[in-house]
Amino acid sequence: MNLTYLDSNSWLIEIDSKRILLDPWLVGDLVFGNQAWLFKSKKNNPQPIPENIDLILLSQGLEDHAHPPTLKKLDHNLPVVASPNAAKVVKELGYTNVTSLDHGESFKLGEQAEILAVPGSPVGPTLVENGYIIKGLESGKNIYYEPHGNHSDSLSEAAPIDVIITPLINLKLPLVGPVIKGQETALQVCKRLKPQVILATAAGGDVDVQGLIKTLLKADGTIEEFKQLLQQNNLATKAIDPQSGETIELALV
Template sequence: MDLTWLDSNSWLWQIDGTRILVDPWLVGPLMFGQTPWFFKAQRPYDRPIPENIDLILLSQGLPDHTHPPTLSQCDRQIPVIGSVAAADIARSLGFSQVTALKPGENHTWNNINIQATLGSPVGPNRYENGYLLQGLTSKTTLYYEPHGYHDPQLQSPTTVDVVITPLVSITLPLLGAIIQGGVAALNLAQRLTPTYMIPTAGAGELEFSGWLTRLFQADGDLDQFQEQLQIAGLDTQVLQLNPWESRSLDPTPLRQP
C-alpha cells in the first residue's frame, strides 16, 4: 500500500496495484460560492494531475472534495465512484463511468472492495460518505473519513491497517468543531484498532484568506493524540506526511496476527 498526501483532503493511494485519486483539489483556488471575502484557500502554485490514475474516489459533493476546476483537467474516461452529490457533479463535468454509492452500499472495482459508510451530515437526513477499502489480493484495509464524522454502525471484524481522518479538531466560536479529531478519532481508534492513523484535512502549503479563517481554532496536536492512544492501551502509530510525500506500507507486516 502506497499513500501520497496531496495536501488538504487530496490523496493518491495505490492498493494492490490500483492507483486511486481521492478528493482532488490541485489547481486554482477553493471557495464556497463566489465569496472570497468569506473564505478562500489556494496553493502557491498549481500541481500536476498525477499520471496513470485508475479510479477517482470522491467522498463529498462540496468543492473541497469534488473540485470542478481540478476534475476538469482529468481524463473523463477515468471511472469515478462518489457520494450521490459528488457523482452528480462528476456526470455534469462529462465523466462517462460514474457510480454513486449511498452509505451502507458496497462496490467492487477491479481488485478493490469499496464500502461507503455514513459520513458528514449536510442537511436533514442527508449524509456524505466515508469509505472502507479492502485490497482483495493483499487483504489490506484502509478507512477514510475527511471531517471526522464516523458511522456509529462501523465495526471491523479484523484490525484495519490504516485510518485516514482528522486527528485534531478545528473549531469555530459558538458552532464548536467543524472538523472532528480528538475524542472522535480516539473513539474510532478504539473501535477499529488500526495499525496506523494518518491525519487529513491539514494545510501543508495552503494559503488562507477571508473573514471565516480568522475564527479557526485548533484543539490539540498530534503528539497529544499519540499520547492518548498510548494511555488507551493502543499500539496504533500516528504517521504525519508532508505535502506530496509518499509512504509505502508493506502489507505483509500489516497483516501479521
C-alpha cells in the first residue's frame, strides 16, 4: 500500500493495484465561495496531476474536498464516487460516471477494492458528509478516512482498521470551537480501531494561507504530543506527519 500526500485533504491512494485520487486539490488556489478575503490557500510547490487514475473519491461538496478548478482539469470520463453533496458538484461540471453513496452504501472498484461510505462531518445543521473505509479485496488491508475528525460510533463494527487518515491536531475558531478535530478524537478512534498506522491530514502540506480566517484560526496540539498520547495509552499505532508530495510505502502485517 502506497499513500502520497498532495497537501490539505488530497491523497493518492494505491491499494491492490488500484489508484484512487482522494479529495483532490491540484491546480489553482483554494478559495471558499469566491471570497478570497475570507480564505485563500496557495500551493508553494504544486504537485503534478497523477497519471493512470482509476477513481476519484470525494468526501464532501465543499471546495477543499471537491475543488472545482481541479475537477475541471481532470478527465471527466473518470469514474467518481462521492457523497450526495459532492456528486452534485461533479455532475454540474459534466462528469459522466458518478456514483453517489449514502452512509452504509458501498462501491466495488473492479475485483481489487471496495469503498464503504460511513458518517463523516456535519456541514450545516442537517447535512452529514461522508467518511470512507477503503478495502483491498486481494490483500484484505483497509484504510479509514475522515477529514475533519468526526468519527461515528458505528465504526466500531469495522474494527480493526489497518490505516487511518484523519487530523491529529485541532484547529479552532473563536466562538465556534474546533472546525478540525484531532488529538483527543484521534486518540479515541485509535483506541477503538487499533490501527497499525495513523496519518495526519487537513492541516498540513506546503501551502500559504491568507485571509481573515487565517488570523482567527488557532492550532491546538502537535504531532509529537499526539505520539506521546499514543505511548501513554499503550497503543502500538505509528503516527506519521506526511510531507507534501511524499509517497509513504506501508508494510502492513
